[in-house]
Amino acid sequence: xxxxxxxxxYGIPPSLLIGQSKDWDQADLTRFQAGRSIAxxxxxxxxxxxxxxxxADVLILDDAHAAEGYVAKPWSLRISRRTHESAxxxxxxxxxxxxxxxxxxxxxxxNPGSQYLTGIYLASPAxxxxxxxxxxxxxxxxxxxxxxxxxxxxxxKFLETHVADCMAYVSYREILIRPLIAPTFQHAAFNSPKQRxxxxxxLGAGGELERAFxxxxxxxxPVPPGWDKEGTGRRFFVFPEMTKDLAADPKAVAPFVRRVIxxxxxxxxxxxxxxxxxxxxxxxxxxSYRSFTAKQVEDDLSVFTSQPAAALVLTNRYDGVDLxxxxxxxxxxxxxxxxxxxxxxxxxxxxxxxxVLRERIRARIQQGAGRATRNLRDHxxxxxxxxSLTSYLARGDxxxxxxxxxx
Numbered sequence: 508x509x510x511x512x513x514x515x516x517y518g519i520p521p522s523l524l525i526g527q528s529k530d531w532d533q534a535d536l537t538r539f540q541a542g543r544s545i546a547x548x549x550x551x552x553x554x555x556x557x558x559x560x561x562x563a564d565v566l567i568l569d570d571a572h573a574a575e576g577y578v579a580k581p582w583s584l585r586i587s588r589r590t591h592e593s594a595x596x597x598x599x600x601x602x603x604x605x606x607x608x609x610x611x612x613x614x615x616x617x618n619p620g621s622q623y624l625t626g627i628y629l630a631s632p633a634x635x636x637x638x639x640x641x642x643x644x645x646x647x648x649x650x651x652x653x654x655x656x657x658x659x660x661x662x663x664k665f666l667e668t669h670v671a672d673c674m675a676y677v678s679y680r681e682i683l684i685r686p687l688i689a690p691t692f693q694h695a696a697f698n699s700p701k702q703r704x705x706x707x708x709x710l711g712a713g714g715e716l717e718r719a720f721x722x723x724x725x726x727x728x729p730v731p732p733g734w735d736k737e738g739t740g741r742r743f744f745v746f747p748e749m750t751k752d753l754a755a756d757p758k759a760v761a762p763f764v765r766r767v768i769x770x771x772x773x774x775x776x777x778x779x780x781x782x783x784x785x786x787x788x789x790x791x792x793x794x795s796y797r798s799f800t801a802k803q804v805e806d807d808l809s810v811f812t813s814q815p816a817a818a819l820v821l822t823n824r825y826d827g828v829d830l831x832x833x834x835x836x837x838x839x840x841x842x843x844x845x846x847x848x849x850x851x852x853x854x855x856x857x858x859x860x861x862x863v864l865r866e867r868i869r870a871r872i873q874q875g876a877g878r879a880t881r882n883l884r885d886h887x888x889x890x891x892x893x894x895s896l897t898s899y900l901a902r903g904d905x906x907x908x909x910x911x912x913x914x
Contacts, residue, residue, distance in 0.1 A: 508806070509829060510569065511547045520544040524552065528559040550577035556664045558696035566697070568720075570826045571705035572870040575719035576847055581694075583685040583848060584646070584662040586655055594649040598682050601645040602675055605634035619679055627853040630675035639671035646670070646684075676849035683849040691721035707870070708877075715866035740880030742838075744889045748897050760892070764791045764839070767890060771837035773812065775830060776820040777875045783842040783893075784822045791841075791892075792818055801828075808834075823847070825871040831881035837888050838879050843895040844871040869909055872900070 514521040522535035522544040538544040540562060550568075552560045554577055568574060588595040596615070603611055606628065613623035635642065649655050650663045666673065666684065676683045691697050697720075705716060705725060716725055745767075747753045753760050768774050768791075776792075778784040788798055797817045801824055804811050811819045812834045819835075821828070825844060845855045845868050854860040879887035891897055899905060 509827075514545060514547065521547045524548040524560065528552065531559075550574055551580070553696050554578050554581050554694070556581055556661045558694075561696040561699075563696075563700050564702070566700045566703045567706060568703060569706045570874075571716060571720075572707040572867070573826050573874070575715075575851075575867070578691065578719055578721070579685060579689045579848070580658070581662060582665050582689050583683060584655075584659045584666055585848075586649075586659060586682045588680050591649075591655050594654040595682060597645050597649060597654075598642070599677065601638070601642045602630050602635065602677065602682070604638050605630035605632075605675065606677060614677065614679055624679050627676055627678045627849055627857050629853060629857070630677055632674060635673070635675050636671040642675075643667065643670050674850065676853050678849060681849060685848075685850060687850070688718055689721045708874070739877060740882060740885030740887070742876050742880055742887055742889050744876075744891060744900075746891050746897055746900070748892065748894065749901070761790050764890065764892065765793045767888075768796065768818065768837065768839070769793050769816070771888070772815055773830075773835045774818045774837045774839055775828070775835050775878050776818050776839045776841065777825055777844070777878075778820065778822050779842045779844045781822050784820050787839075787841050787892075788818075788820060791839075792820075804828075825875035826878075828878055829881050830879045831885055835879040835887065837890065838876060839890045839892065840872070840875060840896055841892040843893065843899055844868055844875070865905075865908070868899070869905070873909060 508523065508525075511521040511523040520538070520543065522532075522539040524531050524536060524539070524546050525548055535544070539546040546560060546563070548560050552558060553566070586595050586598055599611075599614060606614075610623070610628060613619045616623075646655075646663060647667070650660050653660070655663075669686075670684060673684050673686050697703075705720075707716075717723065747760055747763055748757075753763060776784070776787055778787060792798060793816070795816055797814055799811045799817060799819045801819075801821050804819060808828070808830070811817055812830070819828070819830075823844075845851065845864060847867075851864065851867075855864050876889045879885070891900060
């Protein structure tokens with residue numbers, strides 16, 4: 508919506524095509540199809556089993572650094588233990604030849620130890636391929652009887668007969684089956700346009716963009732000399748858990764954070780997962796504060812910006828929200844932004860593949876820190892909470908890789 512309004516301000520006719528496609532304005536869709544307007548939509552209307560945005564000559568992919576989850580979603584079959592326990596147990600049994608036999612009793616247990624409650628395990632790819640026919644028959648049965656989510660039903664349209672080519676990640680809470688890299692060359696809505704333009708202020712050069720979009724090489728437009736000395740506004744990073752007094756008394760951190768939030772007024776809080784967001788609301792948010800979610804401000808940010816004392820708590824959402832000037836002067840990070848799907852969490856937590864995910868984590872931090880500084884004269888404070896994130900940002904190599912972060 509913000510993008511469509513900006514295009515309109517610039518005199519470029521937009522067709523805003525969001526929400527369920529059956530509800531789209533037919534006139535807007537026809538204008539786009541006739542080449543008389545630019546369609547403004549979401550990644551999900553290009554990357555799905557029946558894309559409605561499938562006739563574009565040019566795709567402009569905004570916030571490309573954050574797109575991996577949206578790109579991979581059509582090929583990602585997730586089965587949640589909490590919402591689809593029967594299917595979870597059936598697929599777990601089918602994958603059992605590919606898992607450590609000592610692990611299985613813990614995954615089947617109703618009360619596993621904390622290690623198994625949070626651990627993520629990769630089923631042997633060779634064993635999955637050897638038993639692919641049986642795994643597929645079990646999933647096919649679950650899909651046929653709607654024992655899985657609608658998203659999984661759609662993903663199965665892409666994955667059926669291809670499980671042997673996929674990775675299977677297993678945790679106590681979820682099973683994820685997906686290819687390591689999304690096969691986007693097989694997806695005409697993305698592969699057919701004459702040109703794809705990737706936009707981001709935090710792209711990096713380690714191949715993360717290519718892996719996310721399934722491209723062997725993406726040409727980068729050179730940036731002018733001195734770009735690393737420029738920035739948008741000023742941000743002051745605060746690490747309360749690195750100070751001697753608060754480090755010595757962890758119980759004093761929460762009251763300190765509440766005082767900072769009360770002084771700032773409106774605050775945007777960035778968390779990697781729902782559990783962390785809930786903990787923040789319970790322990791760090793002042794009682795007088797009203798809390799908003801992304802869904803509540805989806806249509807109109809003024810719902811939040813009109814409140815003198817409010818917190819916009821976002822989960823795994825580090826871009827796409829603009830809060831310039833007095834709209835917001837405080838950004839709070841709590842938790843390391845490395846919790847994507849099971850594949851990403853496996854690479855980070857189980858394998859320790861920090862180099863693989865460094866660009867992705869760095870981009871989330873830089874993008875998130877800039878939510879409240881949207882012009883050259885803008886300024887905001889960035890409060891960093893959580894041992895994992897504090898330790899991560901304290902590293903010299905991480906600071907050196909982040910534009911404008913001076914120790």
